Amino acid sequence: MSSSKAKMWEKKMRHQPTSVQYSSTPNGGDAPVSGTYLWWSMCRLCADCVQTVCRLCAGGAFARARAAEVSAMLKAVNRTTGKCHVFGSLPKHMRRRAMSHNTKRLPLRLRDRANRMSLKAGSKKEPAKNKSRKARRRHGNMLLEFNRRQRKNVWLETHIWHAKRFIMVKKWGYCLGHRPTNKCYRPCYRAMNSHCLLQDHSYYCCIELQGEESTLLASLSRLTSKEAGPTFAAAMTLSGQRQGSVVVYRAGQYPLQPLGPVTFLWRPQIQGSTIRQLWIWAHPTIKKDLLPELQTVCECCEAVVPSINLMGTPAEVVPTTECEQKPNETPEAKQITGTKRKKTCKDATGPPTKKIIGDGTRSPTTPITWKSSSTGVIINDLTMEMVRFRLIGPQSLTVLSETLETAGVHKSKPSSLWWSEQCKDESKRSLHQEQSDIYRLLKGIHLTGELPPGTVLGLTVEDPRLTLPTKKVVALPHVKQSEEKSRELMLKGVPKHCCQSYLWERSVRDNVTENKISEQELNRRRSEMLVPGSRLTPTPPQSRIPILLVHQPGKQVGCEMMSWGAGWDLLLPKGWGMAFWVPLVYRGVRIGGLNMSLKHSQIKGVPHFPHDYPDCPSGVAFQEEQEAELLKTFKRRPPAKRTNYIKHGCLAPFRCPWQQLAEEWEPIRWNRERRKTVRSKQRQSVTSFSLHDLLNCHEWISAAFMLSRNRKSLRLLSGWCRPTTSKGQRPCRVGDQPPLNHSAVMSFLTAHRMSLVWVRLSTLSKGKPEPHAMVCVPTAEDLQLLNKGPGSSGPQEPPHGDHFKSRIKHKKKGLRKAATSSLSEMSHLSASEPKPSSSKEPDPSQSSSDLTFGLWPDPLPRVTSHCCRLTLGWATQGDFSLSVGCGEALGFVCVAGLLKTLSNQPMEHRGMLLLRNPTSLHYRFVKLTIEV
């Protein structure tokens, strides 16, 4: 009680002037005159001190001091204490709950003041209130908001469609759909297998090169090598009839420093022109490395700064030369059309209320064109200039043919639209006729895999929105019996001139994008029709779109499930994405996200970018990201509930230390060699390699590992891996391949130092491989197990001890002790204690700062010989394969280790390896195949 009283007293005294002391001046409230009088009488009484008092206090000053006191006192009485609410002036027993919200709970005399105060407080909050939902949902405002939100990560044109149905991830500067929110893993697989799966691949970047064919080829040949397969110069792709794919390296660096896989497409030669056009489609993470590389090999360093004066021109038909900046790129160039609000900005700097089509993240002055004065090559960055949809599955052609109709030729009056211009020319009309004939023939072909791989067809089609079915339907094939013509098409592919498309021309693309009929306008016209639901006639002249259809070959390697996952890519001018997307969806296709692309390449058995390119810069970055992410999820669990990877003998559960693996296999190989050399020297005194090579091996070890992409050597390896009897039935003919013997291995290894090779592993009986599973070498006893029967499971790894557990415990204890600062020697003890137990471990206590329970700390011991079976490599992907019906893993193994293993294995068990998941102690038998 006393303390609360003291507090009250303090509160009251807070605003008192410091000079005021009630106790010392009890007469402070008196009139000044009487005060002086009193003082005066006192002075008379003690005459001896008169002199001093008169010096101290003059009458006026004294009066002023009293007046100040009085006014302070009045103020203190009138005012409530501090910033408190009015009810602060009420005694405690009169206060009620929620008085601050409801002023009616206050006594009447205070209500007025309370109202005033609440008004004052409320007025501050008012502007922070959001706009009403209605205002926010207004078209212009929404577009502004959308444009703001995609400043960092670009949206694809189908973004909003995807965002409603997919789990979106921000990757590579784009917002991409990762996987659908509904459960559809198996339906998506089934769609790929028997119907059609649709994906938006518009995030792939396109780089356009223009120039003389010979100069282009000469400069591009520095980026690739013939050894790794067809290059940019392959005859079939050069004519423009086929799409090609190639792995690009840094200029002149093959086989080191790869950048990644790209696909490319040449424009068919135009008569009377020597300038060729080439599109290179690359993953966005490759682009940032590829573009400078292209600029150096083509000597294109002159950046063409986009002209600013174009900004004011209305965006319509712009016959652009290549050096001009597209008006669409500049947001300022957007004409603000159809905005009803008054807000339409008068100054040009105001934000545009039009949707940004294309790449909105790029600033308008960033150069996208580079040209060379010496070679005349022009490089254009066409990122987000085109839309690319991928249809996977045997029925994708059926879906396409139901959705797209070839454009009708119209002979109406000339207009600014590109199609009517083209229709004037007789040759162009006949070309269009031929293309539509071929398209009609394609409809009769049942399977996508029946066509030559990589076929290209240029077309001009009508707006698919016009033929949109009212209900979702499932496209079914209409197969005609094979005719002579369709047979020829299947054999020879599309003739060269029919691969031409107007999509290659920038002016046409821009024209089509600009003149697109809006959805609203289309709906208005539909509503005006007499019979609801019938087709819009006559077809609006704007709706003719040039497209390119590019065949995607399916599985081409190996000898099983050939051409699985074949499909078509649909290339469109930008702005038309949704107009084609929705009609395709209405034909009963499934939509897949990024994870389905991964599955697609996994079933096809090809490396997926960037997951399976550990030697490319983007592959390395991906691995680091993945490790960080997995580590984060791992650490989120309480230590007692975590998998103890140390006990499982798994050194790196979240990454694959390829470099260390390759390095460790080198000495193993060379030690063996040295021994054998000595032995063979004794025997024959003739050796195929000198000791000089052995001395050089140290410098090889310092080199970086690389992936073997040389076709010939891969074919050789693949022959060696094959068991001589397949399923124990018939001997496999190896052909003219050299047999696997010592000299062959040696010559192979000298050519491929520190290299890894892409392999496919399928389990024999049980087991579902997981990513980062270890590929191990079986011992002779293990192979004996295999003889017992197909159902025999593999060997077990004895559990490892966790030396770090005690150290973590001690460290924790030591920390606690140190915190209480009671025993400092305890921490010394803990540091010194584990040393004898871990003397053979490479990790002393210096790295104990980042010890994580269950994970091996950073300087790893030897990865190859850590477990009881030697490690050959790791699986980068692994899952139960729905197409084969057993577990399948894809990964890399070390070539040196693989050859050593193979040469030690008996003929009937060639290519049998062991696979162990990071979370398991059980080895499973797998069959290794290298598919070329």
Add this chain to the structure above:
Amino acid sequence: MWKGVGLQAKINREKQEMDPVEYTLRKRLPRKLPKRRNDVYVNMKTDFRAQLARCQKLLESGGHREICVHGLGLAINRAINIALQLQASSQGMLQLAANTSTVELVDDLEPEDPDEAGEPMTRTRNNSAIHIKVFYPDPQ
């Protein structure tokens, strides 16, 4: 369902023996016609018993009066085997009617060194196929 073909034909190797370095052979899928529910395409990869069981299921519980068993190349033997097994297990209820045909298959020959060799070639070859109708004869 013609998947079995890829395994057996082995023309791949023969071709490589002819011109070992210049060309890689890629076989395309055989032409496919739409499948009815009572069509069974026999391959060499699936287990024999499973394929037989599938045919039996179609005839007995599937409610089909007739099924068609197709086999191509090496799978002809197996198709005949399946049809005969079906007939034997039905105690003479089922009858067979076999037809043979020739299927044209397409191979792509990709030049190994694409820059010089020029055009990739396509080649057609023929393979035999059998179509066996297995049916319950109509009661007279």
